[in-house]
Amino acid sequence: MKFTKRLGLIVVVFALCVGIDQITKAIAKATLSMESVREYLGGSIRLLLTHNTGTFLGLGGTLPANVRYALMIIGLGAFLLALLVYTLLNKRADAITVISLTMIFSGGISNLLDRIVYGGYVVDFMNVSAGIVHTGVFNVADMVLMVGAIMLFMVGFKSKTQIAHG
Known part of the structure; x- marks a missing residue:
């Protein structure tokens, strides 16, 4: 992929x-409390600051x-800077790999911005449960980061199976 398209x-x-991520965190800070929890879908989705x-x-x-x-x-x-440089300079990366990286x-940077702006903490506000399975409290940046990692894993898995069957 050409540099300008990648950029x-x-x-x-x-x-x-x-x-x-930053918009949802601003809304969470303005509308949620650290003392109370809002529950939706029978408690499956919980919002708490x-x-x-x-x-x-x-x-x-x-x-x-x-x-x-x-x-x-x-x-x-430092890790995120190295990841950005790698993503910018990797001429062999396809669009899905660039999006994943x-x-x-982006998820890392958005949470890093929180740490810098708020003196060391990240704003989290969502919790999801299904039966006995519960997540920790997270934010949109965490979801973005996880989806990117899963996509990157799937791209790597697809590449390996294509090589094995090619």
């Missing part, structure tokens, strides 16, 4: 993902502040 695709996906100082499922949230800063702002920022980058 355009990155900009559009990034703007959509970060824009929707939380401040997550950790990463996925709160991991690392109890680390000392300086360690969290080093890992979750400097370390994550950009979704991972």
Whole structure:
């Protein structure tokens, strides 16, 4: 894929993902409370405002502040910068791969922006359950990141099966 097409695709996906995430977080902060929970569909969907100082499922949230800063702002920022450079310069990447990588980058950047703006925490506000299966509290950036990772896995799996059967 040509650089200009790749760059355009990155900009559009990034703007959509970060824009929707930041808008939903602003709405959550304006309309939800940390003291109450709103339930929908018989409690399957719960909206509750939380401040997550950790990463996925709160991991690392109890680390000392300086360690969290080093890992979750400097370390994550460096990883995301490397991912962006790789996505921009990878001439062999098809559109789905570029979209997948950009979704991972966008979810990470949007949560990183929260950490910088809010002094170390990410705004989370959704929780989903189905029977005995429950998610942690998450946000749109987390969903974007997970969908991007699943897409990237599927692209890699498809490529491997094509090579094996080709």
